[in-house]
Amino acid sequence: MGAVSARPTRSIRSTRSARSIRGTAAVALVTALTVGAAACSNPERGSAGKKGAGESAVVGIAYEPESLSPLLGFGKDGNSKIFDGLLAYDGEMNLTPALAAALPAVSADRLTYTYKLRQGVTFSDGKPFGAKDVVFTYRTILDKKTNNASKSELDAIKDVRAAGDGTVVFTLKYPYAPFAQRTVQPIAPEHIASKQDVNTGPFTTKPIGTGPYLLSGWSKGEKISFKANPGYWGGEPQVKKFTMAIIKDDDVRATRLRAGDLDGAILPPNLAAGFKKDKGKKTHAATTYDYRTVTLPTGNKVAGDTAVRQALDVAVDRQTMVDQILEGAGKPAYGPVPTGSEWFAKGTERTHDLDKAKKILDAAGWKPGNDGIRAKDGVRAEFPLWYLTGDKLRQDHALAYASDAKKAGISIKTQAGTWEVIEPRMKHDAVLAGGGAPGDPDFDQYLLLTSSLAGDGFNNMAWYDNPVVDKALQDGRKSGDKAVRKAAYDTVQRELVKNPGYTFLTHIDHLYVVDDNWEQLTNQIEPHDHGLASGPWWNVEKWTPKGTAK
Incomplete structure (x- = not known):
């Protein structure tokens, strides 16, 4: 052994x-x-x-x-x-x-x-x-x-x-x-x-x-408090009290950090930039597998249409999102696997091409109306897109995505809500979602794409259903041969080009002040x-x- x-x-x-x-x-x-x-x-x-x-x-x-x-x-x-x-x-x-x-x-x-x-x-x-x-x-x-x-x-x-x-x-x-x-x-x-x-x-x-900290209190919606475990096998921590304040709103988190209520916080790039001149604070940047994506639910007559999905995949301007929303703290995403990973399938990058998006829709019978929004068989090319209230990065991504889609003739109505509001709507409404797990590609892709997990809470939020992907995910999971596994996950990524049940937008670096x-x-x-x-x-x-x- x-x-x-x-x-x-x-x-x-x-x-x-x-x-x-x-x-x-x-x-x-x-x-x-x-x-x-x-x-x-x-x-x-x-x-x-x-x-x-x-x-x-x-x-x-x-x-x-x-x-x-x-x-x-x-x-x-x-x-x-x-x-x-x-x-x-x-x-x-x-x-x-x-x-x-x-x-x-x-x-x-x-x-x-x-x-x-x-x-x-x-x-x-x-x-x-x-x-x-x-x-x-x-x-x-x-x-x-x-x-x-x-x-x-x-x-x-x-x-x-x-x-x-x-x-x-x-x-x-x-x-x-x-x-x-x-x-x-x-x-x-x-x-x-x-x-x-x-x-x-x-x-x-x-x-x-058995961990380094003991739970000392949990006020739901407000904070989780910890105290050092004096009997920890790795040695008692020097930070004796540690509190995590639950603050959903990015602006409020930044305000409280500036006021001295917090010793640190995760912030979006535009808010983190406001602390650059503060000599008492330091910004820590972490590379991540964190992506932002739009779910395109199979049960929606518009978002579930393959041509609409393909058109949106090339209509979106990912690089501009990285430059303007993330201020360079990230990179374009073409799927759950980042381009720098050894598991990334080269050749699956999608170039921003509005003319190509329009041609895809034209060929599929989605014709522009008088207001520029397309329709097919009496169905208007329109669907809602939800994002999490208070999450400025998701809001900015949603608005940019809707703007790019409109140029192709697809109307996307952005709406904010809590997860309690959003979750019951996920089968038919699009969501500006996040995901990503470092390490093995099985960790994220299986839960994200396996058809049998459609509707299982936040697993497979898009209700994606592709038999080729299902088989490839099983092959990747069950084989001990790396070459076989690489081929399987290449297949998954190439299938997402043919029929993208999600529009992947950006991979995001996390910033902490x-x-x-x-x-x-x-x-x-x-x-x-x-x-x-x-x-x-x-x-x-x-x-x-x-x-x-x-």
Whole structure:
């Protein structure tokens, strides 16, 4: 048996986290927060310039989880703060041991992964961590009764069992190439979570884990507060109190950062630029797999028409979006895979060509009316496009997309709403969505495009249905041969040119403005999700007050 490679296959160009279009696999639903409420809220005011600065931090994020249970999807891609996985990612996105004592030993046929566990680890309630907790976690997630929208990500698991209290053995159904990356999945305590309803029990909001922080409070729609875990196996963090303020509105987040209520925040490029002259703050840029895309639901008579989809794909001016909306902090997107990735299918780039878009529509029978908007068989080329209230980047992308579409004779009506408003409309209305996950192409594409997942929460929001893509996704998932997998994902990307169920617009670099009070701040390559798991605070447990780092 050999050890799995420490570095997972992973692109290093900017781009998706959770991560996929499902908004963190339907777990990271955004909670509506009015501007007034956000402006009045003051969660443990920022520490900058105050006594004790360096021991506490308050950061502003836009997304709030629906649950804090890893059994329901929380922290599935790592960095949950409260929990640990068997493995973790370091700053260079190498896999490193966490609750496992070493990287797994892998059988020659790549169907068996054996993990030796770290000894002496305890949960925050003082109870010991062991193999039974790992087995319980994975088996519970895979249970049909568990409401985990991402359980298909663990489909390769045939069995997981304990070999004594210090060893866990996974047996796979097929040689799933990125399996080790899936074992960053946080581990829940069997002695607590097994004694309550997995979907509704108190563990979903009052978690107990082995991670560097303990949950000290959660005011939904306002803040999530943490305190350092003095018994953490990796050493007690120097940042003793850490608060994530839930602020959906970009402008409010910037205002509160400027007022000193926050020590750091994620901001769109135009708002981050306003802090360039602030000597007390530093801007951290993270390359990502994060994309913005427009869902073109198959159930809509206009958006589901192949010719309309093809026309929109070339009518959109992606480079102008990068230049003007992102101010250069990103790149054009032609699919879920960024152009810098080894998995990108060269030749699938689409050039902005308005004349070509018009010819496609003309040939398909979509004829311009007196007002310039096209129609076919009595159906007007018009459909709604929803974007998230308060998200200026999505709003700007939606407006630019609608403007480009109108030039081709397609009328798109942009509307803002919360996810609670948008989700019931996704089967027939277009959505300015986000997605993307670093690493293996299976991580994002399977949930994004598989027809069997259409309508499954935020999975396959466009209800995309393409048998060729379905087969290619299965081939890519089940083969252990990289050449076979590369061919499969090339097929997926080329099919998206022929029948694009989404119009991919841009891949976005994330910008964070943070008070310059700490050392050891770094960035990982990030997924779409940029809340609890990402940002310079991905390793807040390793921060040290400025001037004290050794």
